[in-house]
Amino acid sequence: MPLQSSARALKKPIRLDDEVRFLRSWIEKPLHMGAVMPSGKLLARTMAQYVDADSDGPVVELGPGTGAITSALIEQGVDQKRLVLVEYNPSFCSLLRDRYPQATVVQGDAYTLRASLKDVLKAPASAVVSGLPLVTKPMMIRLKLIRDAFAALSPGAPFVQFTYSVVPPIPKSLPGVSTEASERIWMNLPPARVWVYRKR
Numbered sequence: 001m002p003l004q005s006s007a008r009a010l011k012k013p014i015r016l017d018d019e020v021r022f023l024r025s026w027i028e029k030p031l032h033m034g035a036v037m038p039s040g041k042l043l044a045r046t047m048a049q050y051v052d053a054d055s056d057g058p059v060v061e062l063g064p065g066t067g068a069i070t071s072a073l074i075e076q077g078v079d080q081k082r083l084v085l086v087e088y089n090p091s092f093c094s095l096l097r098d099r100y101p102q103a104t105v106v107q108g109d110a111y112t113l114r115a116s117l118k119d120v121l122k123a124p125a126s127a128v129v130s131g132l133p134l135v136t137k138p139m140m141i142r143l144k145l146i147r148d149a150f151a152a153l154s155p156g157a158p159f160v161q162f163t164y165s166v167v168p169p170i171p172k173s174l175p176g177v178s179t180e181a182s183e184r185i186w187m188n189l190p191p192a193r194v195w196v197y198r199k200r
Contacts, residue, residue: 005145012024040188043162044072047129050196057126057154060084060117062110065092067099069131074100084120086110098109111141126153130161134169142170146177150199159197164190176200 022147043055047069053058053076059084064070079155083103087093109117110132128149134142149159171181174197182194 007158014072017172031095031108039193040185041068041072043185043188043192043194044069044154045075046185047195048072048078049062049074049126050158051076051078051129054152055126056082057123057157058082058084058104058121060086060149060152062113062119062128062130063132064096065089065131067096069109069129070096070100073129076183082126084117086113086116097109111137111145111162113152117152124157126154126157127153128157128159130159132161133162133163134161139171143174144155146170146174147195153199156198156200159161160194162192162194164192168195170195170197189195 051073059073059078059082060130061070061083064087067085070083070085072085080100080102083100084106085096085100085103086106086108087096088107088109090107093105096105097101104120106116106120110116110130129169130145130149132145134145135143142158146159153159161169168179168181178198178200180196182196185194
């Protein structure tokens with residue numbers, strides 16, 4: 001190995017794999033984590049396909065973790081500058097700022113979304129994409145989250161949520177809300193489904 005290359009290799013900080021970061025965070029605070037492992041690529045791509053890459057508004061991601069879904073959004077064509085990443089874990093916030101320097105990273109609680117997004121959004125969001133562990137929360141907290149998300153969204157824009165559960169994370173029968181679901185993604189571990197909610 002040339003001397004320059006070996007010097008560069010020595011300067012590189014040792015970086016833990018995303019799986020190790022997730023597992024460690026899950027062990028420390030299991031109810032704050034949506035998963036033990038980062039979202040699989042197929043799940044992340046499925047979520048990203050519901051976001052209009054050509055719209056102008058910001059795209060808010062709740063609980064991005066290490067950025068699996070964030071990367072899929074960028075691959076889908078969403079400009080990194082449009083991303084507003086709301087993450088509770090300070091270590092993940094630092095990682096996200098490093099990986100996505102043009103995105104806006106907000107260290108905050110997505111379950112108090114209005115407070116977390118205060119003074120951050122300059123225009124209505126064109127999508128809210130959530131990797132939060134909604135099924136671990138009481139239904140009233142889930143309903144408050146989707147109400148706050150709709151308040152931040154443009155009319156008809158999607159709230160995109162995945163779940164490992166066989167039942168929807170938010171009831172399909174909400175008045176004035178249309179709901180659609182992807183096919184079950186069996187290639188993800190564990191298998192997951194994407195739910196999309198829009199205010200009519």
